[in-house]
Amino acid sequence: MSQQNLESLDVERLREDFPILERELDGKPLVYLDNAATTQTADPVVDAMSDYYRRYNANVHRGIHHLSQEASIAYEEAHDRVAEFVGASGGREEMIFTKNTTESENLVAYAWGMRELGPGDEVVLTEMEHHASLVTWQQIAERTGADCTYIQIDETGRLDMDHARECITDDTAMVSAVHVSNTLGTVNPVSELVDIAHDHDALAFIDGAQAVPNRPVDVEAIDADFYAFSGHKMAGPTGIGCLYGKAHLLEEMEPYLYGGGMIRKVTFEESTWGDVPWKFEPGTPPIAEAVGLHAAVDYLEEIGMDRIRDHEEELAEYAYERLAAEGDIEIYGPEPGPDRSGLVGFNLESVHAHDLASIMNDHAVAIRAGDHCTQPLHDRLGVAASARASFYLYNTREEVDALVDAIDSARQLFA
Template identity: 80%
Template sequence: MEPQQSDALDVARIREDFPILEREVNETQLVYLDNAATTQTPEQVVDAICDYYRNYNANVHRGIHQLSQEASVAYEEAHDTVAEFIGASGGREEMVFTKNTTEGENLVAYAWGLNELGPGDEVVLTEMEHHASLVTWQQLGKKTGADVKYIPVDEQGYLDMDAAEEMITDDTKMVSVVHVSNTLGTANPVSELADIAHDHDSYIFVDGAQAVPNRPVDVEEIDADFYAFSGHKMAGPTGIGGLYGKKHILEEMEPYLYGGDMIRKVTYEDATWEDLPWKFEAGTPNIAQGVALAAAVEYLEDIGMERIQRHEEQLAEYAYDRLTEEGDVEIYGPPGDDRGGLVSFNVDSVHAHDLSSIVNDHAVAIRAGDHCTQPLHDKMGVPASARASFYIYNTREEVDKLVEAVDDARQLFAQ
């Protein structure tokens, strides 16, 4: 398959950095359309991991020997690189490395929420939240007695902002909202929600797992108090993510985990904590992954985030239009010209799991299930949906191949 050149990107050139895309499945070249779950990793990022293990593999902040010094510098500078990428002017002090977005949610919930929330307080979420946000705050509400409320999603997949204005009150202590929905593709007005939250002296947590990989993000322009994302969704390795927090809030919070490297002084009676961000990074961190996350950031910056966003949106609109032409396909979320780089859908009389399996026979990898948004699927009245999601190396030809595979599934179940 000879890839077309996107209006935004030289896709053929980019694909050269991802040798996995040459892999064959069922004797057919792979079409990878499961990027909202995990993107593929370019050679440049793999090289960064290998370079660490081959040349300066050592623990950070624990030795004065040469290798430890080199590892410490690389790991610390990675925080600065990632912080700058999302517009955090405070640098490493405002950038905590986590395992993923989910850990970022839990860190804030337990390091901040467990101490600050109680009966009479409220946490406001949205009906399109990923389980990482929904379940975390739901369970914290049970522990603290705080009430959890949900901003409704309308039939087109947009947030009901009039309801948001009414639901966020002086009793609200935290608003947690997904920046881009991993099921609907909706890009939420996070800056507007931040303004509403701050008018009521509430904090706002933004789940950026589906935004940081594919569009310019400026946490200070958004005025987010917390913002979390995952490396494996942005051409980086698994096991690493980022949590941005405003410095003055992070300084006031107690640690979430205890152990080595996050302490300044320990006696048998008590302990004091290390400076930011290390007080939230207990134990030996994912050093190689942190260095590689910075390499992924540099890789994406070389391409250009505005161009990446345009490319994904073009593919999503094309997929939306092609699938709509099929007639018996229901697509969830906003119109094709107003969505992030994914399309969730169902085909009449074909369960999403069956569809995904048949599509896989054509070497097309998509996601099927509730996408960790089970309550949202309940609201939509479907047990599951299929999801095609795009990234920098995908093409219109690959969308065409998806549609052809969907046609075969339809014909199979019509027999």
């Protein structure tokens, strides 16, 4: 990647769509590098949600009146648009809206796992799984008598694919893996994992929370059976997540949440369910958030997902090189390249990650510190916590420099 690549994305112009980036904290300009947790929300997204509330705020699929019809159309079109964005040709019938990626994981684990798993079955995960995947499948395995096994990472922070082939066997019922690690930045070979799973008649669930926001994703090319992601990590609103599922699997699955809006017929004796995706979306759904997510997808696609990926990866490479040159910083995950995304996890020698993040905050530099919901991975790395700087389409090289300068201040404070 070249400096020209980064310049081809008009970052200064894009920053105008995120007024929060103009904030100052104690007289210092905000440097927001916590994008793997939550990105900032683009103005077109806020405008779309405000327009919904101001012009056609009503519940969906319930009213005959005009506002309800407008809201219903917008909500349904959001399903179709998001499905198109990730290459799901089945449209709304393959795209379920949830609260977040975690709920998407739970939906499949309960609606599919509780019925399909039993003693002798295995769920295969990776050592770099987010708790949304690891804890969920761990608990379902306990309830069903199934077993969980974990694909190891190698010394570079990549998946050991030889070990993956050993772990995934004819006893495997589900393989659940992150597309991109939120701690290591590793971009996993998910298509290869899916192929191995299918060779053993197992299903594959891919956690795309750290992938969909910043790179082109085609769920059908990956051939994932399920794929999940969240709106708040892709310049969209909080409170909405997405679950892609192959149509035949969703048709066969029973819902695990019940109530209004997801039924076809109810009597005192029994109930039957509505069509997909509505049978998995009981109660009043996230209507405004769906409208906002539709706008976010339009916004990102207009910029270009290839350009967003290149911009992020170039910033991460620059940050990696600057941090590596410091000499007393340990960086986790692969070296810059095609299998590393736009975040850098690290630790400063003799300084706890939480202390480092606190000092960063004094310099108006927002980073993440802790286990990043990957405690077993941190145990594997032999550290209690790590710091993480994560980048998005509106970040700049100057902000990377500000990060390094703030780290230098921490180093001097703890010297």
